[in-house]
Amino acid sequence: MHKKLNDRTEILVRFNEADPLGIVWHGHYIRYFEDGRESFGEKYGIRYLDFYKEGFVVPIVQIQCDYKRSVRYGERVIVETQYNPCEAAKLKFSYRLFNAETNELVATGSTVQVFLDKTNSVLQLTNPVFFEHWKKKHVL
Amino acid sequence: MHKKLNDRTEILVRFNEADPLGIVWHGHYIRYFEDGRESFGEKYGIRYLDFYKEGFVVPIVQIQCDYKRSVRYGERVIVETQYNPCEAAKLKFSYRLFNAETNELVATGSTVQVFLDKTNSVLQLTNPVFFEHWKKKHVL
């Protein structure tokens, strides 16, 4: 059975992400997912920059978000990012956002990324070798 | 059978939405969906402002996007927005984005919105009366 890797990071809702009353516009949650993915990537050595150094870019091909509660300017949000192993040459993450003070679930979501050769943008149909190594080390 | 309402609007990819090479960051598609929804709302009389005047706010509770092709700075994108009638007190839209020049499908997506009373944020379990009228006029 696969082990599931997690990361938790805290972000502060910026004034410019919210209105004065201060509900965050739904599109900004996509940034929070990216903040979570970057924090996960820093912890486990697979940030965008790491993929790039290995010769790949990893564009998002699917994104989904369910909004449970609004978040307000000045509040702190915990982004919990989980890597979900799969056989295909894809990167699957799921996210849970919590209000850092009340612990209430704010949103859930998921993303799927693929591997493209950074020089010619060719889609990789199998996992890059370095990423197979990463999976062996961290997940299996 | 329900009639399906459509709107098509064209947007220009801004420099600041893309990199110099210039791929648009995936999060900006959420803005394009909103541009489409607003154009639809202007055509059929249900913009955010119209809901607000009737006493409601209509937050997004679910969003989903599948990315098919990248879009670049300077390109024009057609946002096709379709209203999908449903029995529940919800607003369901689906989107198709096309490259305006090549007609290639760039992305597909969907959103779900609910009705909240604007004064007390109470979730509406049935469609507001004005919206029932709107549906009778435009959809049924």
Added chain:
Amino acid sequence: MHKKLNDRTEILVRFNEADPLGIVWHGHYIRYFEDGRESFGEKYGIRYLDFYKEGFVVPIVQIQCDYKRSVRYGERVIVETQYNPCEAAKLKFSYRLFNAETNELVATGSTVQVFLDKTNSVLQLTNPVFFEHWKKKHVL
């Protein structure tokens, strides 16, 4: 005496640029300046892409904005962009934003850009030849 080149373009304030009440966040005016610059560039053949094709990137090195009145979601704004000729190897634009309905002045501002060789990022101390031609044709 130099002729001054102008362009006027209209933009619609997006929901996500404003709060529900709906004052636009001050940082978004920087986007409006860019919208104005692009519209000017399209009219006179000096968009970012045109500079790029000629071998240059033209980063902003100075920006300034004075805010006179707030702008609200749903309002239309006229961006008036003026090219201000100068001897130095710089691109100087000034901007005036007007409420499209009331004609009230909303903001004024200016930007300065320089020319960098796109391959090695070297600052150009004299105007690129193609740009001297452009100035002769349009300004002098």
Added chain:
Amino acid sequence: MHKKLNDRTEILVRFNEADPLGIVWHGHYIRYFEDGRESFGEKYGIRYLDFYKEGFVVPIVQIQCDYKRSVRYGERVIVETQYNPCEAAKLKFSYRLFNAETNELVATGSTVQVFLDKTNSVLQLTNPVFFEHWKKKHVL
């Protein structure tokens, strides 16, 4: 002579603020200034929310930025925010951005804010009482 209040805070350049190569778009510096102002405000008790509780909103009426060096995705930036006392009913801040690793100066800038009554948006021609107290405590 007036004492000058300072704050230094570190921010991480987000992927979505830069291109893959990854130069940060100039408009995002305005967000960094706001990050600096908020950090300053948290340290000295004058965040947006603190003004709001006292009955005021403090919109930006003037902004200015000089760009010295580009910043890249993955780099850390120090935002140094300084409060500059003045007699008028205004809030004046200046900013210096540094590359956290090299200590090179990345940008300088300034903002001016005014006090509006939050209920009727009336411009305050004299400093609010609470802010006079704040100045006496921290600056004089």
